[in-house]
Amino acid sequence: MSAAPDVLPRPRLALRGITKAWPGILANDRIDLDVLPGEIHAVLGENGAGKSTLMKIIYGIVKPDAGTVQWEGQPVRLASPAEARRLGLGMVFQHFSLFETLSVAENVALALDAAQAGPGLPARIRSVSERYGLALDPSRRVHTMSVGERQRVEIVRCLLQVPRLLILDEPTSVLTPQAIERLFDTLRQLAGEGCSILYISHKLDEIRALCQRATVLRAGRVTGECDPRRETTASLARMMIGGDLPHPRHRAAAAGAAALVVDSLDLRADDPFGTALRSISLTVRAGEVVGIAGVSGNGQAELLAALSGERRLARRDAITICGMPVGHLNAAQRRARGLAYVPEDRLGRGAVPEMSLTENVLLTSRHQGLVSHGLVRAGAARERAARTIASWDVKASGPEAAARSLSGGNLQKFIVGREIGQAPKVLIAAQPTWGVDIGASAQIRQALIDLRDAGAAVLVVSEELDELIEICDRLAVIAQGRLSPARAVGDTDAEEIGLLMAGAAASFDRGTAFVR
Amino acid sequence: MDSFAQLVILTLAAGTPLVFAALGELVVEKSGVLNLGVEGMMLTGAVASFIVTARTHSPWLGVGAGAVAGAALSLVFAVIALTLLANQVATGLALSLFGVGLSAFVGRGYVSVVIDGIKPLSIPGLSDAAIVGRLLFGHNPMVYLSLALFVAVQWFMQRTRAGLVLRAVGESPESAHAIGHRVVALRYAAVLFGGACAGVGGAYLAVAYTPSWSEGMTAGRGWIALALVVFATWKPRRVLAGAYLFGGLTLAQFQAQAAGVAIPSQLLAMLPYVATIVVLAVISRDATTIRLNAPASLGKPFHPD
Numbered sequence: 001m002s003a004a005p006d007v008l009p010r011p012r013l014a015l016r017g018i019t020k021a022w023p024g025i026l027a028n029d030r031i032d033l034d035v036l037p038g039e040i041h042a043v044l045g046e047n048g049a050g051k052s053t054l055m056k057i058i059y060g061i062v063k064p065d066a067g068t069v070q071w072e073g074q075p076v077r078l079a080s081p082a083e084a085r086r087l088g089l090g091m092v093f094q095h096f097s098l099f100e101t102l103s104v105a106e107n108v109a110l111a112l113d114a115a116q117a118g119p120g121l122p123a124r125i126r127s128v129s130e131r132y133g134l135a136l137d138p139s140r141r142v143h144t145m146s147v148g149e150r151q152r153v154e155i156v157r158c159l160l161q162v163p164r165l166l167i168l169d170e171p172t173s174v175l176t177p178q179a180i181e182r183l184f185d186t187l188r189q190l191a192g193e194g195c196s197i198l199y200i201s202h203k204l205d206e207i208r209a210l211c212q213r214a215t216v217l218r219a220g221r222v223t224g225e226c227d228p229r230r231e232t233t234a235s236l237a238r239m240m241i242g243g244d245l246p247h248p249r250h251r252a253a254a255a256g257a258a259a260l261v262v263d264s265l266d267l268r269a270d271d272p273f274g275t276a277l278r279s280i281s282l283t284v285r286a287g288e289v290v291g292i293a294g295v296s297g298n299g300q301a302e303l304l305a306a307l308s309g310e311r312r313l314a315r316r317d318a319i320t321i322c323g324m325p326v327g328h329l330n331a332a333q334r335r336a337r338g339l340a341y342v343p344e345d346r347l348g349r350g351a352v353p354e355m356s357l358t359e360n361v362l363l364t365s366r367h368q369g370l371v372s373h374g375l376v377r378a379g380a381a382r383e384r385a386a387r388t389i390a391s392w393d394v395k396a397s398g399p400e401a402a403a404r405s406l407s408g409g410n411l412q413k414f415i416v417g418r419e420i421g422q423a424p425k426v427l428i429a430a431q432p433t434w435g436v437d438i439g440a441s442a443q444i445r446q447a448l449i450d451l452r453d454a455g456a457a458v459l460v461v462s463e464e465l466d467e468l469i470e471i472c473d474r475l476a477v478i479a480q481g482r483l484s485p486a487r488a489v490g491d492t493d494a495e496e497i498g499l500l501m502a503g504a505a506a507s508f509d510r511g512t513a514f515v516r
Numbered sequence: 517m518d519s520f521a522q523l524v525i526l527t528l529a530a531g532t533p534l535v536f537a538a539l540g541e542l543v544v545e546k547s548g549v550l551n552l553g554v555e556g557m558m559l560t561g562a563v564a565s566f567i568v569t570a571r572t573h574s575p576w577l578g579v580g581a582g583a584v585a586g587a588a589l590s591l592v593f594a595v596i597a598l599t600l601l602a603n604q605v606a607t608g609l610a611l612s613l614f615g616v617g618l619s620a621f622v623g624r625g626y627v628s629v630v631i632d633g634i635k636p637l638s639i640p641g642l643s644d645a646a647i648v649g650r651l652l653f654g655h656n657p658m659v660y661l662s663l664a665l666f667v668a669v670q671w672f673m674q675r676t677r678a679g680l681v682l683r684a685v686g687e688s689p690e691s692a693h694a695i696g697h698r699v700v701a702l703r704y705a706a707v708l709f710g711g712a713c714a715g716v717g718g719a720y721l722a723v724a725y726t727p728s729w730s731e732g733m734t735a736g737r738g739w740i741a742l743a744l745v746v747f748a749t750w751k752p753r754r755v756l757a758g759a760y761l762f763g764g765l766t767l768a769q770f771q772a773q774a775a776g777v778a779i780p781s782q783l784l785a786m787l788p789y790v791a792t793i794v795v796l797a798v799i800s801r802d803a804t805t806i807r808l809n810a811p812a813s814l815g816k817p818f819h820p821d
Contacts (some may be wrong), residue, residue, distance in 0.1 A: 061694060080696055081694060085696065096691075097690070097691035097695055099684045099687045099688055099689065099692075100686055101683075101807075102683065106684075109677070110697070111695045273807065422592070
């Protein structure tokens with residue numbers, strides 16, 4: 001351990017040769033990683049590069065097949081999250097590990113040792129949340145909170161244990177730009193106090209703004225280590241994907257007649273935890289891409305259910321497609337009138353997991369000559385599936401492969417290809433690139449733009465603001481069930497949109513006032 | 517007024533097997549496990565308690581044996597559903613059928629045996645005093661035990677850390693596992709507790725309420741207990757109210773039959789079951805209450821990995 005004097009200080013956490021294989025895939029292949037005291041260290045990689053597996057190994061949720069973990073110079077064996085916490089590790093999960101029906105204080109108590117979770121807990125939650133500018137009311141139930149507030153609960157929960165290493169897994173994917181800035185301030189303050197931070201992300205700009213060191217993963221291997229502040233976004237991307245970042249070409253829109261019109265749509269939420277829609281109006285013209293930005297849980301699910309026909313409306317003319325009122329029609333009837341839909345959840349709404357790709361094509365393409373007199377034309381369906389696979393470069397064993405056997409990105413390409421293959425007049429896409437790697441994302445975005453250029457109306461609902469700004473002609477923001485007027489993308493910027501997204505900001509600020 | 521006290525005492529007595537079984541099942545379901553084997557566990561508890569009482573002449577030893585027998589049967593369920601990850605609905609149904617058959621087989625020789633069961637309290641000067649004395653001190657000791665169980669379950673769920681962990685596991689076993697709680701161990705404990713409660717519920721029927729043993733003597737009370745938990749939206753207080761509603765209707769049905777009301781007895785016998793479910797279904801229509809109290813992971817297998 002007696003190192004040369006000019007070498008970096010002793011790492012707080014040192015991984016050597018960590019290897020973990022899942023059936024059919026080597027998620028981590030001999031990974032080495034050092035995290036120093038008080039440093040903000042990025043782990044950078046695409047979806048599927050093995051970041052999440054590595055973090056779960058560090059936090060004791062997953063056991064590695066081989067390799068060693070050293071903590072403060074001592075070899076340790078992390079068998080459970082409880083053990084990791086005892087050492088001083090804290091983790092903020094990408095998909096929050098909160099219990100919706102419980103209060104903030106109960107959620108925090110669950111993650112602490114029994115001794116720490118005594119009656120003084122609400123007061124301690126308040127003091128920690130004030131110290132780091134993370135306003136929280138301990139008695140509120142989690143299901144009433146916005147996503148940003150939920151993340152604060154996760155962070156405060158970790159901070160109460162005074163961690164020496166805090167792991168954050170894709171923490172900004174659900175936050176508004178302003179909330180991201182606030183999070184970064186908190187993290188810098190923590191690092192200044194000596195806490196090490198391991199920051200997992202695929203967002204290059206954020207890593208350049210926040211982190212002092214970065215370890216890059218590709219296909220389960222470390223492909224580089226660098227100081228992200230000295231790199232460009234392009235050079236980081238090259239390390240991450242092993243090639244240049246693809247950019248879609250984008251011509252000015254030549255918008256035509258209104259193709260999809262939503263007229264003051266009101267809708268009560270089905271789910272008691274859902275959001276009611278309040279007088280939503282929106283027009284998407286042929287030959288343009290309109291985006292709807294917003295933090296999830298602000299009415300997107302309800303709006304998409306109303307648009308796709310999953311929920312039928314009492315008023316016929318609340319929604320019109322190419323001049324025809326369709327509000328009262330079901331999903332299949334709307335599809336027959338030129339609507340295509342790429343839902344957010346691929347396995348469940350987008351495709352039937354157990355069915356083959358050919359059968360999945362049939363489910364939404366019944367009106368394109370694949371069915372005659374109620375009988376399936378198997379050859380034609382198979383041929384169409386094969387064509388979609390070939391033209392979208394979908395990695396599948398063939399048209400007979402079950403949908404669930406495809407990786408997320410490949411299945412998404414297939415679904416987008418299937419929908420676009422119907423030559424729709426109106427295409428609605430929800431989170432079209434969620435969990436899809438960079439290459440496939442670029443391909444999907446390009447396809448949406450090409451469809452627009454071919455004269456279709458395209459509506460994209462996404463939480464990825466960068467994506468929306470890149471592909472949309474006009475952009476509206478949904479917050480608390482209300483939709484802002486759509487503005488031309490050139491006339492607005494991320495900051496303004498962020499403020500609209502935080503239309504929930506009102507409730508944020510009320511929370512703050514309550515705590516202080 | 518004397519008959520009023522008698523009515524209350526009989527109502528509580530008729531509802532008590534449901535209180536035991538449903539409170540146990542409530543704890544099981546709150547941990548996210550659906551054990552449909554309540555009827556089988558009740559019957560097994562009943563026959564075990566009856567046999568032990570007949571052999572030892574100690575009904576309380578019999579109640580203990582009922583708890584152990586119910587828990588033992590639920591352990592079979594736990595191993596199959598929690599460790600081997602079989603479908604919980606199918607496993608629970610099989611457990612019920614198994615319990616019905618097992619109890620009938622084991623209890624063959626005891627059908628006409630007479631035992632000295634647990635008698636209602638009789639404290640001179642109190643239990644026979646005025647109406648208040650009878651209402652407070654005139655019940656079977658096992659009725660007091662069931663009320664103590666109710667208080668304990670209520671307190672455990674709302675006030676203890678273990679109860680909080682139990683609710684958390686029922687809502688999201690993945691999250692509970694991720695922050696370091698032992699999901700499977702906790703579910704085992706909940707299932708065993710539920711089995712013991714169902715066993716005691718059966719034992720109450722065999723050594724206190726009737727006291728006798730006959731094949732299938734629970735008469736579907738295990739299934740009613742299951743319905744009760746759901747329609748009570750997993751709230752102990754509503755479980756108690758539903759159990760006594762059932763008890764009261766059972767009583768009313770006997771009275772009507774005795775009085776010779778001109779309704780076929782089969783229809784009258786249905787009444788407590790139908791009415792209990794209808795009343796509970798009506799009061800539990802509120803979707804928000806259900807969403808906030810229902811264990812979200814109910815019936816879904818969980819494997820830590």
